Amino acid sequence: MSTMWLEKLVAYGHNGKTPLVSTVSFARHFTMIEGPSDSGKSLIYKSIDYLLGKKLGKTKEEKMLENGTAEEKSSAKDNPFSPLFPNGTCYDSLELTLNLDGDSFTLTRPFNSKKTNVEFLLVAGEKEGHYSLKEIDSLLLRRLGMETGLQIPKSKAGKMQALTWRSAKRYFLFSQGIIANENSILLPLQNTEKTASLSILLYLLGRKDFNEFNGEEAIKKHTRAVEVQAYLSGKVVSTAKEKEDLEAKLKANGLDPEDLGKLNATLQGMQDSLNEITDEFNSSIDTLQKINEDLANLEDSKTQEEINLVGYKKLKTQFDEDIERLGFIVNAGDVLAQAPTVRKCSFCGSEIHSPAGDAKDQQQRIESAQAELDKTLLQSNTLVLEINSATERLSKYDSDIEKKNLEKDSITDRLNKKLQPAKSDFEFKISQIQSYLDLKSQIGAIERQTKDIDADKKVYNPDDVKLVDYQPKGLFSKQFFEDLEQIFLSLLKEMKYQPLESCHFNPYSFNMELNGVDISKSHGEGYAGLLNATLALALYKASKKVDGAHFPGLLILDSPLKSLSLPEGTEKENDLRLHFYQTISKEAGDGQIILLDNAREAESLGVDETVDGVEVIRFTQKQDNGRYGFLEGVRKN
């Protein structure tokens, strides 16, 4: 068994003028540090705990035990990185010299740094190096013969976590809060950490590994099986619902899901009929298109003819006007020709004879007008014929257009009233049958899927996964409990504890029962601390009897009797406190016990300081009278 003992604790600081150094040296086997409240005893405990790997700040357990004032809580919150020393003490680092199997190591660790990953300085002989918290943890485990990276169960189902020195030291270092609490000191307060702590204790008491309780794979398998089961169950429900919906749709359409052959034949017949109707439909559409083209051509021709006719009529009007006008001219000429050729002057009354040229010229004009009149009449008559012809053609166009429109109306009527409805009806019926066939296919797929799901559910049955059932309390040997009971009882006898009727270790509460009652409860104010400390001492001693145990032979107790008050005038013979100190000072054996307590001097006299390796350090809290307290230069208040 590897051993570990502490040689020296030093606190370093600087007050601005001179360096501050406070040292406490520990005896090889038993050291009692006594002194009044606030003299620095618990600070020593916390410093050792910190140097052995405690993280800055309070643990969950400490928080559960904490019953400090609001002001203290506030202060802790404001100074999260210096919970060790009171504000204003000017100390900033700690050093611990420890001996591991004869080798001396010095661990230095600052504590007022705001760095989250505070490094250790480790000096071993002439070698030194910086290490992280994790590295120091591994180093201590290794040096004490413990396996690094060992997986230990932390749950009943076999969830695992790595073994750490930090979590193992709870069985060597007992803080004031743990010692004084009303629960077993062998179990953490948090239920979630109990299984892991018991695994650690099993390991410290010699168990080599926990492979058979590693339930990680089984947990994974179980979790997966539960998830798959849940998925498959959901899938079955949704598939069944889908199937139900589809079948309801089929029935609503009046379809018989079973007679597939008849349905396919009906579908083929309908498809053929639809093709025929579609052909006729398309042919009618083509005809309609041709009629529309013809109609457009006829309308164009008619419009052109109407334009021509308007032009003809306009020309005819012009011809008529010219004919009238020419008739007027010819008539005037004729009348003029018949008028007397000899005229009298209106001024003098003499006869006027027109020159022969004038008469001839006039006659030519009349003849030209007559010729023009005849020509215009001829043209007018020809134009009338053309107008009549155009009018007839217009009438023919109208007639043709009317016929085409009738033909168009007839085809459109057939398309709208017969072909289109028939086509739509067939299309609808065909789509119904096709939808049904699709649904039928889907139902087949769903049925196959359901069978697969049932098969899968058998494969992924969580009940088939064997989960680990890890019960650590049942793994402790009966012999160990008996040894623990015997040692505990003998220690109390040595302390002259009364009454001592029965002693039994209850493996369920995992605590010692004295006179039928749990030692952490119902033994009077302050007695729980004494009995809990005695159990810690019993564990320290019992572990030495176990082959292969990993206990390092170190026990540190902080203020176990703080709350134990004895009546005034209690005789020395009945002074339980004195007997406790006397007893514990003798029980270190080849290991080391460090006891910090608020003892009166008379009580500490029970410790035989003449024995090698036994020492009492007294803090007086008095100036010029012994040592004031742990920290040099720091005074109360």
Add this chain to the structure above:
Amino acid sequence: MIQIFNSTLEVSTRLLLQLYVHAQEPLEKETLLSLDFLTIYGKHYQILQDNLNGDSPSIKAEIQQKRADIKKLYLSELVKNGFAKVVNLPTGYGYQITSSGVLFCQSLSSDYMHDYLSNAQIVSEKVRSLSTSDIQKVAFELGDNL
């Protein structure tokens, strides 16, 4: 080529018909030509339903032609034939139809002649209150703006 339309025979016959309509009053040459223009193109002036000589595509060209006609000797032909006589007027001289002119007009028998006389009567009624200068203004100046 012999001109048939707007020949001296045609125009002077129309002017004689105007004198026939206004037989009781002598008319100046410009007034006669203005009245003739209003009678054959009365539709343009919104006086008549139709234009007697058809819808001219260019009324402006017709107006220009009519102004040029003033210089032509249509009326002297009528006077020479004894169908009209020259009458002194305070503003100069005018023309008035003679009994031979009346007989000539009454001898005419074409549809155009009847239509012209009918239109000339309507125009005469419409311009009765206007002075001779106003009539010329209406026929030629307003016609420019059509």
